[in-house]
Amino acid sequence: MEIVKQVLYSGIQPTGIMTIGNYIGAVSNWNKMQNDYDCIFGLADLHAITVRQNPSEYRQKAISFFAQILACGLDPEKSIVYFQSHVHQHAELQWILNCYTYVGEMQRMTQFKDKSIKHEENINMGLLDYPVLMASDILLYKAALVPVGIDQKQHIEITRDIAIRFNGIYGDTFVVPDGYYPTLGAKIAGLQTPTGKMGKSDADPNNAVSIIEDPDSILRKFRRAVTDSDPFVSFDLLNKPGISNLLTILSAFTDVSIESLVNEYADGGYKRFKEAVGVAVVEGLSPIRDKYNTYMSDKSQLMDIAKQGALRASHIAEKTLSKVKRKVGLVEKARLN
Ligand code: TRP
Numbered sequence: 001m002e003i004v005k006q007v008l009y010s011g012i013q014p015t016g017i018m019t020i021g022n023y024i025g026a027v028s029n030w031n032k033m034q035n036d037y038d039c040i041f042g043l044a045d046l047h048a049i050t051v052r053q054n055p056s057e058y059r060q061k062a063i064s065f066f067a068q069i070l071a072c073g074l075d076p077e078k079s080i081v082y083f084q085s086h087v088h089q090h091a092e093l094q095w096i097l098n099c100y101t102y103v104g105e106m107q108r109m110t111q112f113k114d115k116s117i118k119h120e121e122n123i124n125m126g127l128l129d130y131p132v133l134m135a136s137d138i139l140l141y142k143a144a145l146v147p148v149g150i151d152q153k154q155h156i157e158i159t160r161d162i163a164i165r166f167n168g169i170y171g172d173t174f175v176v177p178d179g180y181y182p183t184l185g186a187k188i189a190g191l192q193t194p195t196g197k198m199g200k201s202d203a204d205p206n207n208a209v210s211i212i213e214d215p216d217s218i219l220r221k222f223r224r225a226v227t228d229s230d231p232f233v234s235f236d237l238l239n240k241p242g243i244s245n246l247l248t249i250l251s252a253f254t255d256v257s258i259e260s261l262v263n264e265y266a267d268g269g270y271k272r273f274k275e276a277v278g279v280a281v282v283e284g285l286s287p288i289r290d291k292y293n294t295y296m297s298d299k300s301q302l303m304d305i306a307k308q309g310a311l312r313a314s315h316i317a318e319k320t321l322s323k324v325k326r327k328v329g330l331v332e333k334a335r336l337n
Pocket of ligand 1: 013047133134152
């Protein structure tokens with residue numbers, strides 16, 4: 001008997017940089033996840049145009065992100081990796097689900113409220129409707145599990161609400177997904193402001209480290225990382241957030257427990273410790289950087305992977321979409337062939 005795996009869906013917007021925080025929290029688990037689940041990964045390029053992008057920069061950035069995802073170990077032979085905008089069913093399902101979502105629910109979303117303040121001059125419909133597009137991403141593929149940052153929890157909850165609501169009216173149609181919130185990555189803080197998250201769109205370039213950053217720049221950022229006034233290396237999130245953050249990063253990149261690292265570096269001073277963290281990160285990222293460069297050196301092969309991904313994704317998406325159309329009473333289109 002064939003064992004049917006559950007579907008795992010995730011997405012990332014191609015904005016800012018893919019940070020070592022993203023890597024530690026999510027991306028580094030993909031290799032393993034691919035064996036346990038049918039993984040589908042969408043580059044959420046429709047989500048990111050809810051804020052203004054420079055078209056040519058944005059296109060380059062989206063391609064670069066796509067290559068970074070592959071470089072991190074998402075294997076296009078095992079998993080589906082694609083651009084959201086290449087699969088028209090997302091936008092189509094979004095329209096239908098819009099008719100089952102209340103304006104009030106969307107206005108209450110914290111991310112909408114935050115972004116409305118930040119982009120006061122451009123509070124467009126897309127910003128409000130963002131969670132319904134995300135719900136469509138997830139529900140099209142009948143995903144059971146959705147790994148995301150904790151900041152996306154509200155969007156997962158609304159996805160569940162929409163799915164339950166629709167199923168309640170029309171009978172079983174959507175799988176109601178569960179969010180999965182990795183604890184480690186969420187804890188990676190900025191190098192300059194270790195009390196806050198290492199954001200992918202941080203204004204201070206020294207606060208975050210990209211997974212494809214060049215080694216010198218990585219070493220420099222770790223040398224400059226904010227520490228504390230006493231010279232001892234110990235783990236104390238409250239009183240020594242900077243050093244604790246560096247310990248978490250070093251532990252993630254070396255697979256050595258924080259306890260052993262504290263033993264090793266306790267009295268050696270910050271300089272030696274920070275150097276060691278920088279070197280471990282450079283070494284850990286080196287195969288990813290190589291793979292990334294290989295993908296980027298052959299754009300036509302890269303785009304071919306994207307095309308195959310989109311074809312496979314749209315095949316699955318179409319099945320769900322036509323079922324939904326039927327359920328709500330839309331007339332079936334005569335087959336064109
Ligand atoms: N909104 C998510 C974020 O910014 C990205 C995303 C878009 C996503 N569609 C998704 C994540 C579907 C999980 C599932 O992090």
